Amino acid sequence: DAGVTQSPTHLIKTRGQQVTLRCSPISGHKSVSWYQQVLGQGPQFIFQYYEKEERGRGNFPDRFSARQFPNYSSELNVNALLLGDSALYLCASSLVAAQETQYFGPGTRLLVL
Amino acid sequence: AQSVTQLDSHVSVSEGTPVLLRCNYSSSYSPSLFWYVQHPNKGLQLLLKYTSAATLVKGINGFEAEFKKSETSLHLTKPSAHMSDAAEYFCVVPMNTGFQKLVFGTGTRLLVSP
Numbered sequence: 599d600a601g602v603t604q605s606p607t608h609l610i611k612t613r614g615q616q617v618t619l620r621c622s623p624i625s626g627h628k629s630v631s632w633y634q635q636v637l638g639q640g641p642q643f644i645f646q647y648y649e650k651e652e653r654g655r656g657n658f659p660d661r662f663s664a665r666q667f668p669n670y671s672s673e674l675n676v677n678a679l680l681l682g683d684s685a686l687y688l689c690a691s692s693l694v695a696a697q698e699t700q701y702f703g704p705g706t707r708l709l710v711l
Numbered sequence: 712a713q714s715v716t717q718l719d720s721h722v723s724v725s726e727g728t729p730v731l732l733r734c735n736y737s738s739s740y741s742p743s744l745f746w747y748v749q750h751p752n753k754g755l756q757l758l759l760k761y762t763s764a765a766t767l768v769k770g771i772n773g774f775e776a777e778f779k780k781s782e783t784s785l786h787l788t789k790p791s792a793h794m795s796d797a798a799e800y801f802c803v804v805p806m807n808t809g810f811q812k813l814v815f816g817t818g819t820r821l822l823v824s825p
Contacts, residue, residue, distance in 0.1 A: 643814075695811055701757065
């Protein structure tokens with residue numbers, strides 16, 4: 599069975615630009631969460647989506663937004679990119695929102711110049 | 712609030728020797744706890760999950776962990792390290808505050824030398 603997939607794998611942007619990252623959950627999983635992992639640190643929670651609705655948000659500015667589609671795939675958008683947004687962005691899926699176990703994709707590595 | 716502390720930022724072992732990666736948690740009750748592994752330039756893979764069902768939990772790739780409530784710990788062990796075990800290991804606690812999120816420790820980098 600296919601795991602969580604993310605695209606693109608790598609991305610280079612310049613400051614002030616906007617970026618969209620995509621995630622497809624494991625088949626049958628209805629919840630998608632996004633995490634940011636800055637180099638040398640553990641992942642930090644950004645969003646959780648379930649049934650197309652935002653269920654939770656971490657301590658990130660409004661430049662970060664996301665949405666979930668009827669097929670449960672998700673997009674993460676970041677506007678007005680800053681150098682500090684350079685990170686590995688990880689998507690995780692779970693069967694339902696309350697499920698503790700989350701399965702991660704390979705991530706999208708974003709470099710902001 | 713629930714949190715986890717990984718006591719070592721780096722652990723170095725020789726191939727074939729035992730591995731011990733330490734994790735302590737802070738919680739008013741016995742939480743669920745996870746260990747995830749991240750190989751270089753890869754995503755996160757679930758290594759094992761502890762619930763309250765048993766104190767000894769077996770994971771993938773020969774890893775296991777023993778929950779000790781008296782020490783508030785879930786240390787990760789493996790009897791014999793392989794070169795392929797070199798990676799970053801994260802101790803993780805799930806938190807449900809109206810929504811589900813994972814709270815990660817700072818990570819332990821395992822180095823395995825021939």
